[in-house]
Amino acid sequence: MTDALSLIPASVLRNLADKLYEKRKNAALEIEGIVKQLAVAREHEKISALINLLTTEFAYSPQANHRKGGLIGFAAATVGLSAEAAQHLKQIVPPVLNSFADQDSRVRYYACEALYNIAKVVRGDFIIFFNKIFDALCKLSADSDPNVQSAAHLLDRLIKDIVTDSDQFSIEEFIPLLRERMNVLNPYVRQFLVGWITVLDSVPEIDMLGFLPDFLDGLFNMLSDSSHEIRQQADSALSEFLQEIKNSPNVDYGRMAEILVQRAGSPDEFTRLTSITWINEFVRLGGEQLVPYYADILGAILPCISDKEEKIRVVARETNEELRAIRADPADGFNIHAILSIARRDLTSEWETTRIEALHWIATLLAQHRTEVISYLNHTYDSLLSALSDSSDEVVLLVLDVHACIAKDTEYFCRLVELVVYNFKIDRALLERRGAMIVRRLCVLLDAERVYREFSLILEGESDLDFSSVMVQALNLILLASSELAGLRILLKHSLVTSLGMDLFVSLYSSWCHSPMATISLCLLAQAYNHASSVIQSLGEEDIDGKFLVQLDKLVRLLETPIFAYLRLQLLEPGKHTWLLKTLYGLLLLLPQQSAAFKILRTRLKTVPSYAVSIEQLKHSSSGNPYSQILQIMEDNKTQDAANVCNAINFPARLQQFEQMQRRHRVHSKSHLMSLNSTSSAVSQEIQILEESHHSSPLPEISRLSLNMPEQSKP
Template sequence: MADALSVIPASLFRNLSDKLYEKRKHAALEIEGIVKQLASSGYHEKISAVINLLAMEFVYSPQANHRKGGLIGLAAATVGLTSEAAQHLEQIVPPVLSSFSDQDSRVRYYACEALYNIAKVVRGDLIIFFNQIFNALCKLSADPDVNVQSAAHLLDRLVKDIVTECDQFSIKEFIPLLRERMNVLNPYVRQFLVGWITVLDSVPDIDMLGFLPDFLDGLFNMLSDSSREIRQQADSALSEFLQEIKNSPSVDYGRMAEILVQRAAAPDEFTRLTAITWVRAILPCISDKEEKTRVVARETNEALRAIEANPAENFDVGAVLSIARRQLDSEWEASRIEALNWISTLLNRYRAEVFCFLNDIFDTLLKALSDSSDEVNFWSCFCV
């Protein structure tokens, strides 16, 4: 306290806690100038004392105006430090993060503003606090105060920019945060999460596809959201991932297949249709010209067929049969054989349902069987 007051007069601190915003802002500008001079002289111990006073006497004060002044003061000190701010972040950022849960909406607003101004100065050095910041932004995205929401959105965009340009971001550490929130129902949080998934997937050095099963089910959940905008955002993200799987597949096929089978039996029609679309995209890839794509398609297809859906669920046998029927006309034998394997699998599990659709596929089936080396195995399913 004494070290701080030796460089910053008590009158300045009084103005920092004034009820008038203009006085607080003017005091913060003075703090910025003083800290800048201290930094140029290398007096970092005195700077630490100033930051500590701003946190303990202001940000953690029971008085709302003190808390507001402390936040703007910490941001001002960071601006004064400029390139030397990184060494003081452990002092500066935690008090700001704690203010995101303040009961006063204006304090939460100023916390967003303060961290925004801090982030503009330190950029990538802020990554060490990413998990805490993400947690805070997730909550603030659904804040009851629209002004706080607006401020949080601005901060969120800046944090996304920083993450996309920073090579220190850890996707492995981020995925657990994302996974545990993917089944929330709040529409604002859902938009927030899809926004992050989309942004991170657009970064070439970040492999979101490799972690797809961790949040795939959550995206499918959002397809039945009451908000059309959220449904569209989730559908867009899923469509992009499906395209990526076709072009450069690298997913946990077993986990993904289990999710698709479960979603193919969802009560929501749009969700069922999307799940079936993913299944439909796999069969043609079995005959792809690229060996890697063929291998992935075959593994995923086998994983899908190996999973048994809950008999009590409304699994869409007709939709899967329709997909298989189209592939029976494929010019590639590998795709025709896999289509037959699918029909055979469905016969074993849903014999009565398959026979209901048999008239629709019988002619195509006979033609495919006449060209297929799998004929004996397939016909044996009818004879059981």
């Protein structure tokens, strides 16, 4: 210290700490001359002592003016050293950087000025302090004093020039600091960071693209900044990097894909659009590198397919199609289970388009990797079944397509039909709303006969008799009315003459017995008119309730459709189809006369040729009767038909089967009625208590009611 004091006159030291800038400046010029002389004489120890004096007595002084003088003194000493300055930078730069955090804004300002002058002298030798200088400038870019900000910007531009011209800059050492600072939200800092990223990327010798994954997330963060300028700068930087990616043979797609997937779910529209655009390019360019990330990418794409912004939807759909067109193998890291999990997750998406695409993915995986998909099926099957209740018809149809693809295996076919029945059972609204569509689609995809046989097998043993009856009625109506089941109807029409038709008839009959009207309909379809008549005659009073009459009304109306055209034409030959007439008259007599169905059926029967309704008269007529030959043919045909039928199907056993099933239904109905009566009795007791408590008249008994019967009809 004593040596240093002897080097600098006392008057210079006083002026260096003066409050006036001009005096400090003149003192600095004196110091510059002193250092220059020492440098020429190679008195570097004395120079070090002088710098140490400036540090201890000025730069770290509690007096602001002393600190200002110390800063200008450092700059002067550096200028005096000129080419010799590099060996003293470790003494000079640290106290200057320390001043960047000074509480006095004027000190911070002079620190920027001093470092600017130092940097101009040493240029590339300055690089060893780059990270510390960058960190200091990063903070000063958000300084509260605009003058300090302005000085920091000037220094920043000079540092950028030095770095771009230097071959000593280490990007590897800089990137960790950049990555750390990228999460700062201050707009001034963000502008500062984007500016540096852009500058460094413009230097051919610096491979910023290779380190892009380290700060890519930070750039995407800036896309949602409240400042339009920052968003624009970040977007410009990202666009430049994307262009470089397209032209670069070596890119780390994987790490960046993880970032993009996260950003695709951003609440900010511009961020989503940019990230999905990047993903689209990655899918095109990434190739095998992206295979392990397909599930994550798909998880980002599917929600964007339903985005409220049209641009995002377009890019997402395009990306989805490109991704689905790629044939990847599990051996390459293609995680089928992960993709299935994503698709299963999006089956419950609130957006219909996303649910549809999720189903397309499951179908695609089944087509390309059936064995692997089946092995993971237990994790997805329940979700697929739940989707049968989806609000969208298109979704339900796609679900059925997927189920049909799975059900090519017998094990899953039986399971599918069982679970469909179960879903209908627990959700009657689903049966009413979607039952016909689901059954018809399954019949198209999986063979109608096979589907109906399986339904019948399940319903035959179903313990819930009410549900069985409803389900059979629904299946019967679908069978009679759907164009998709035309082949099945043709097969049933030949039930009395072919083994296949007979076997199908017997198979369905076992569950159709749950519903009298379904049984009669099946017999009419199979042209088993004799048995249909027997079924009608076996019905008891308890069987003919309101539900039965509703079903009968539907059947009568169906008899007028093209499906039953063959039956109506058979009425032209009453001799060959006597039991058909008897069956139809039986149905007519079960209908209330005032019903529309009664009028429809009666009108139809009136069109039957007159001899059809006078058979009994013809039987008793003379042998000369012109209809005697027709009567004989009728009798012969009846005998022959009966023989053929008996040889094919054991109808007495079928009738017994039907009657047993109806007895079960009657017992069940009585049990249910008793339960209701029990409840009703309890209610009646409460009513009686209320009546007695209010001294009101008892409720009238039926015997007391006036029936308004005519006198002659009373007993």
